[in-house]
Amino acid sequence: MAGRDERVVRALVDAHGRTYAEEAGIRLRDTPQPLYRLLVLAHLLSARIRGSIAVATARALHEAGLRDPRRMAAADWQERVDALGRGGYRRYDERTATQLGEEAELLIERWGGDLRGLREEAGGEVPELRRLLQVFPGVGPAGADIFLREVQRVWPGTAPYLDAKALQGARRLELPQDPNRLTGLAGRTEPAVLAAALVRAAVDEKVAEDALDRAGS
Structure with a gap:
């Protein structure tokens, strides 16, 4: 069974894992x-x-x-x-x-x-x-x-790039602050997608609440 952090990351990415480039x-x-x-x-x-x-x-x-x-x-x-x-x-x-x-x-x-x-x-x-x-x-x-x-996403040599804003989202979700641990929790999810989802949680408290609710956390 997936642990709490893995469930939260999965729920966040599934519901809010869209890059801003895709949105544009x-x-x-x-x-x-x-x-x-x-x-x-x-x-x-x-x-x-x-x-x-x-x-x-x-x-x-x-x-x-x-x-x-x-x-x-x-x-x-x-x-x-x-x-x-x-x-x-x-x-x-x-x-x-x-x-x-x-x-x-x-x-x-x-x-x-x-x-x-x-x-x-x-x-x-x-x-x-x-x-x-x-x-x-x-x-x-x-x-x-x-x-x-x-x-x-297209310059893989820069990955994983989880900056202060992405890590702010991780803190709001009570997730680890280490980029490598976070990408490990995300499994096959692209780092760019994970980063975008974490940023959305950072800038919108409702996104974080939704992910936590979906994860049963």
């Missing part, structure tokens, strides 16, 4: 466009705004054709503002529109528009990846963590 409609692959879309999503999610608004805005940018760095850089500022507004990202729209343009230009100039170049420059080392991600305007520690939590 990003079919994550180790290719330039989906990696760029993930960077933009991480940027949006890192602001003090509801996750659902950030996800909707990532979709709106894609629908507006701003789905790769060259298109983002070529768009005028107002075009970016309008797309952000359609997603509901109005509180930070003007500043973010500027940052997205600068972010795209930097990615093109330094890594040819391909985040795999950033990974190569970092030598695949997670601390260096985290540092380099923060050279992008508007991407601070929280944004870098979001990107790394999600990208471990």
